[in-house]
Amino acid sequence: MIVCVAVVxxxxxxxxxxxxxxxxxxxxxxxxxxxxxxxxDERVNNPKKSGLIINETFLxxxxxxxxxxxxxxxTNTKVKFILVTTDLEVRDADARxxxxxxxxxxxxxxxxxxxxxxxxITSRKFAERVSTIVKSFGLSSSS
Amino acid sequence: xxxxxxxxxxxxxxxxxRVNAELFTLTYGAIVRQLITDLEEVEEVNKQLxxxxxxxxxxxxxxxxxxxxxxxxVDFRETADVIAKVGFKMFLGVTASVTxxxxxxxxxxxxxxxxxxxxxxxxxxxxxxxxYCNILSGVVRGALEMVxxxxxxxxxxxxxxxxxxxxxxxxLLKQVPEEYPYxxxx
Numbered sequence: 001m002i003v004c005v006a007v008v009x010x011x012x013x014x015x016x017x018x019x020x021x022x023x024x025x026x027x028x029x030x031x032x033x034x035x036x037x038x039x040x041d042e043r044v045n046n047p048k049k050s051g052l053i054i055n056e057t058f059l060x061x062x063x064x065x066x067x068x069x070x071x072x073x074x075t076n077t078k079v080k081f082i083l084v085t086t087d088l089e090v091r092d093a094d095a096r097x098x099x100x101x102x103x104x105x106x107x108x109x110x111x112x113x114x115x116x117x118x119x120x121i122t123s124r125k126f127a128e129r130v131s132t133i134v135k136s137f138g139l140s141s142s143s
Numbered sequence: 144x145x146x147x148x149x150x151x152x153x154x155x156x157x158x159x160x161r162v163n164a165e166l167f168t169l170t171y172g173a174i175v176r177q178l179i180t181d182l183e184e185v186e187e188v189n190k191q192l193x194x195x196x197x198x199x200x201x202x203x204x205x206x207x208x209x210x211x212x213x214x215x216x217v218d219f220r221e222t223a224d225v226i227a228k229v230g231f232k233m234f235l236g237v238t239a240s241v242t243x244x245x246x247x248x249x250x251x252x253x254x255x256x257x258x259x260x261x262x263x264x265x266x267x268x269x270x271x272x273x274x275y276c277n278i279l280s281g282v283v284r285g286a287l288e289m290v291x292x293x294x295x296x297x298x299x300x301x302x303x304x305x306x307x308x309x310x311x312x313x314x315l316l317k318q319v320p321e322e323y324p325y326x327x328x329x
């Protein structure tokens with residue numbers, strides 16, 4: 001199950017963060033997202049060591065903790081998408097598909113003329129789309 | 144002999160020059176956004192958009208008549224039909240439907256189910272009074288005024304405010320008789 005998704009701006013400022021758990025552990029999830037940003041920076045700054053292909057937006061698994069797996073995605077405008085999931089068996093291909101759809105939703109949200117680039121995403125439509133994407137993945141992985 | 148009025152604008156739409164839809168949408172969005180920044184009052188923005196639309200309409204009608212080769216409309220019903228089927232298709236790429244005629248045949252509604260201007264757009268809470276597409280009502284008003292019809296065009300429904308379609312009410316106020324600026328004996 002996907003428990004948290006986040007959009008982080010190029011100065012590591014949070015643009016959108018949403019957790020999908022009933023329990024009151026959003027602070028913990030925020031902390032996990034925060035920690036993973038360092039991993040993103042490290043991968044991007046040392047592309048050779050981490051074996052990252054240049055021009056590849058999908059960063060792969062960032063840091064597996066006991067209960068969570070964290071995946072990252074970096075757009076060409078240096079906006080980071082972070083995905084936190086409790087599924088232990090996640091295929092990279094699934095994560096790629098997720099980020100592909102998430103990216104489309106993000107692009108549509110920032111195309112709103114009333115959105116100010118670099119500011120938080122307040123769009124309700126975006127929130128709805130994200131939760132739809134998250135739900136569709138929750139179903140496919142549990143079945 | 145005048146050619147018969149085309150039933151739809153599809154043929155003309157296929158032949159006119161087009162621009163990328165997203166470029167168009169984003170350009171219009173930028174204009175509205177800038178107007179809000181400059182004028183600050185939402186009501187003023189509505190007025191300004193309407194005025195801009197009017198100025199477009201008075202020019203656009205000539206291009207419309209030249210390219211679409213529609214013949215003279217016999218009544219206002221036919222006019223509304225031509226606007227909805229040919230005009231909107233030609234310049235906006237969508238077709239409107241005409242409904243809600245009143246008994247006199249002077250008021251009707253143009254229903255737009257799809258509107259390329261509002262892709263991506265979501266009104267923030269501070270701009271709830273904004274008629275985002277007010278430029279369209281101005282265009283219709285301006286164009287009709289140039290073919291001697293005084294109209295009043297208002298938005299009744301707006302998808303950005305949670306309605307299911309866009310509804311543009313067109314009310315014919317009066318038909319101005321065509322006047323020649325000179326007398327025959329001069």
